[in-house]
Amino acid sequence: MACVDTTTAKPKNAQPILTWDNLNYDVKVKGGTRRILHNVSGSIYQGELVAIMGASGAGKTTLLSILSGRVRGGRLEGSIEFQGAKRNPHTFKRMLAYVEQEDLMYPALTVEETLMASAQLRLPNEKYSLDDKKERVSNLMRQLRLSQVKDTLIGDHEIRGVSGGERKRVSIGAELVTDPSILMLDEPSSGLDSSSAEMVVALSKEMSRKRNLCTLMTIHQPSTEMVAQFDKIILLAQGKLVYMGPASEAVRYFEHHGYPPTNSNPASFFIELMTIDFESAEATQKSEQRVQDLADSFAKFRDGGAKLPSDSEKETPGDSGISTVSGSSASTNSSKIVGDITEEQAKLVLTKPPPMNSWLSEALVLLRRDWTMTMRNRSFVWGMAAECLTMMLFVGFVFFQLKKDQASIQNRIGTLFFMTLMDIYPVIIPAMVVIMLGRTVLFRERSSGTYRMTTYFFARSLSLMPVIFTPYMLMYIGIYFISHLQYHAGKFFIHLALHLVLLFCAIGYAFMMAMIVSRIDIAATIAPVSLACLILFAGNLANVNSITPVLRWIKYVCMVFYTYSGLTQNEFSGLEFTCSSDNTSCYKNGAEVIEFYGVDVVPIWATVLINLALGIGFYIIAYCLLRWATKPRFLWI
Numbered sequence: 001m002a003c004v005d006t007t008t009a010k011p012k013n014a015q016p017i018l019t020w021d022n023l024n025y026d027v028k029v030k031g032g033t034r035r036i037l038h039n040v041s042g043s044i045y046q047g048e049l050v051a052i053m054g055a056s057g058a059g060k061t062t063l064l065s066i067l068s069g070r071v072r073g074g075r076l077e078g079s080i081e082f083q084g085a086k087r088n089p090h091t092f093k094r095m096l097a098y099v100e101q102e103d104l105m106y107p108a109l110t111v112e113e114t115l116m117a118s119a120q121l122r123l124p125n126e127k128y129s130l131d132d133k134k135e136r137v138s139n140l141m142r143q144l145r146l147s148q149v150k151d152t153l154i155g156d157h158e159i160r161g162v163s164g165g166e167r168k169r170v171s172i173g174a175e176l177v178t179d180p181s182i183l184m185l186d187e188p189s190s191g192l193d194s195s196s197a198e199m200v201v202a203l204s205k206e207m208s209r210k211r212n213l214c215t216l217m218t219i220h221q222p223s224t225e226m227v228a229q230f231d232k233i234i235l236l237a238q239g240k241l242v243y244m245g246p247a248s249e250a251v252r253y254f255e256h257h258g259y260p261p262t263n264s265n266p267a268s269f270f271i272e273l274m275t276i277d278f279e280s281a282e283a284t285q286k287s288e289q290r291v292q293d294l295a296d297s298f299a300k301f302r303d304g305g306a307k308l309p310s311d312s313e314k315e316t317p318g319d320s321g322i323s324t325v326s327g328s329s330a331s332t333n334s335s336k337i338v339g340d341i342t343e344e345q346a347k348l349v350l351t352k353p354p355p356m357n358s359w360l361s362e363a364l365v366l367l368r369r370d371w372t373m374t375m376r377n378r379s380f381v382w383g384m385a386a387e388c389l390t391m392m393l394f395v396g397f398v399f400f401q402l403k404k405d406q407a408s409i410q411n412r413i414g415t416l417f418f419m420t421l422m423d424i425y426p427v428i429i430p431a432m433v434v435i436m437l438g439r440t441v442l443f444r445e446r447s448s449g450t451y452r453m454t455t456y457f458f459a460r461s462l463s464l465m466p467v468i469f470t471p472y473m474l475m476y477i478g479i480y481f482i483s484h485l486q487y488h489a490g491k492f493f494i495h496l497a498l499h500l501v502l503l504f505c506a507i508g509y510a511f512m513m514a515m516i517v518s519r520i521d522i523a524a525t526i527a528p529v530s531l532a533c534l535i536l537f538a539g540n541l542a543n544v545n546s547i548t549p550v551l552r553w554i555k556y557v558c559m560v561f562y563t564y565s566g567l568t569q570n571e572f573s574g575l576e577f578t579c580s581s582d583n584t585s586c587y588k589n590g591a592e593v594i595e596f597y598g599v600d601v602v603p604i605w606a607t608v609l610i611n612l613a614l615g616i617g618f619y620i621i622a623y624c625l626l627r628w629a630t631k632p633r634f635l636w637i
């Protein structure tokens with residue numbers, strides 16, 4: 001009797017693109033460890049569309065994460081080979097396109113901008129001109145049926161954008177813009193209506209065929225039509241492999257092993273078989289036993305050569321018909337492609353690849369992308385402008401046209417201190433939120449090695465500066481003249497320089513805080529407290545010379561202290577004040593005020609330089625934290 005191999009359904013003479021052997025994965029749980037995957041082995045070929053299916057908690061995402069090299073924590077055993085050799089982590093991620101369950105993209109970019117940024121960052125300029133990249137993106141949009149929404153924003157729960165199905169296709173497109181060998185998708189149908197989910201699966205199949213790509217996806221409960229699209233399925237139950245082979249043979253396999261189909265949808269039938277019933281202790285034990293039997297049967301079946309008797313009517317000598325399921329097109333293509341690995345690809349497997357493009361080209365692409373996003377963040381841009389205009393009018397008219405009497409001393413000090421605080425609170429917190437909003441996309445892009453961290457850091461900081469510096473400088477110029485601070489060109493420019501440097505520090509501080517704390521709500525609580533501490537040492541609320549020596553040093557790392565000190569010295573030096581008979585104490589000139597407030601410890605030029613150094617220090621710390629916080633800590637075998 002003719003038999004068919006149902007575990008691999010491999011194209012003749014083809015080498016698998018990815019093979020995994022005896023994968024065991026354990027995680028720490030309260031009171032010990034829990035095994036999530038048990039001795040899972042398998043292989044996939046180019047041109048195949050493969051689904052990992054199983055009930056919730058079966059270990060689908062875990063298996064996909066391990067195969068993609070993105071599993072964190074726990075203990076991993078076993079081996080994985082890419083194109084017949086041990087994987088090189090640096091190069092594997094360039095050959096792999098990984099689409100996470102959540103569509104992690106910038107909501108303020110359009111579909112075309114998102115794909116174009118991916119093409120510009122991930123395709124080498126040496127090989128592809130800008131026009132080539134545009135053409136590639138345009139073809140991709142056509143293939144993924146996205147052309148009609150190319151100018152629509154990606155969107156999120158706040159910004160109206162493309163539909164869920166379209167967003168998923170953009171996520172796929174952003175990964176397929178290069179020519180990966182393997183596409184992995186984690187639950188691509190989750191959250192989509194049935195027709196969008198079917199479209200995603202159908203397009204994945206089309207892409208696999210056209211590009212000779214191996215596509216592996218986890219999927220919870222596909223429709224009958226979707227199951228029919230898969231070349232191969234991998235069924236997991238409680239982390240155990242219960243079937244791996246052609247999708248079309250799965251029902252027959254279970255029937256042959258004593259489980260006749262109970263549902264017209266094969267996926268529902270498989271899930272029923274593999275689900276643990278928690279209704280009662282007896283039901284749980286029975287279903288756990290069934291899963292164990294299924295896993296044992298499959299292990300035995302595979303060890304015994306994985307042959308199912310073929311249907312007599314289908315039987316053709318020398319050809320089971322099964323391998324055609326896994327890829328009539330795949331079979332021809334696979335053997336061709338495996339032999340067709342370019343010299344360049346072969347080299348990549350052995351060595352760490354150089355960055356895709358030059359530092360400058362990468363930085364310019366990111367700067368453009370970040371600038372577009374910043375300018376589309378209307379609440380941030382207009383919020384900054386409105387805040388500065390309001391404060392200019394408010395502060396300017398509270399401290400309107402200051403005179404030279406004794407009351408004006410307090411008012412001048414009030415104006416300068418308030419202006420210093422304005423550089424801090426209203427800048428740091430919104431800037432921190434804006435920086436943190438892109439964290440998830442940053443993690444995704446770093447995991448796939450899309451760009452250098454230095455270019456990201458440069459672009460992100462630079463794109464924020466004009467939006468903050470411009471309204472703030474205009475506000476300070478306005479207040480300066482409305483309040484009538486000393487009309488002296490030198491003093492005016494020093495005043496602006498002191499603010500500019502403090503704003504530079506504030507953005508660095510915001511970056512640092514955004515890297516220290518991973519959640520916006522926590523950051524929004526910690527940042528004001530840390531700033532309040534700094535403000536205490538600014539020299540206005542407490543006389544810095546009278547603070548206990550144990551804490552007095554803090555003023556030397558307090559950027560607010562330097563700016564306030566510089567502004568006060570700049571404004572008061574050279575001023576003469578009038579005294580009237582009502583004044584119980586009287587400052588005759590600015591020098592006396594400066595001395596009384598103890599703000600002359602550091603000369604003005606030094607306050608500017610020290611703040612510049614502190615600012616650079618914040619950026620350096622923020623950069624180191626960025627590298628550390630976003631460093632992929634994946635287990636690798």
Ligand SMILES: Nc1ncnc2c1ncn2[C@@H]1O[C@H](COP(=O)(O)OP(=O)(O)OP(=O)(O)O)[C@@H](O)[C@H]1O
Nearest residue numbers: 027036054055056057058059060061062063073220
């Ligand atoms: N790091 C971990 N620590 C503890 N338990 C974990 C860890 N990772 C995974 N698990 C557990 O392992 C099991 C498998 O998880 P996994 O996310 O792979 O399942 P899944 O099949 O993808 O489920 P779903 O369809 O619901 O997403 C689950 O019970 C999960 O709670």
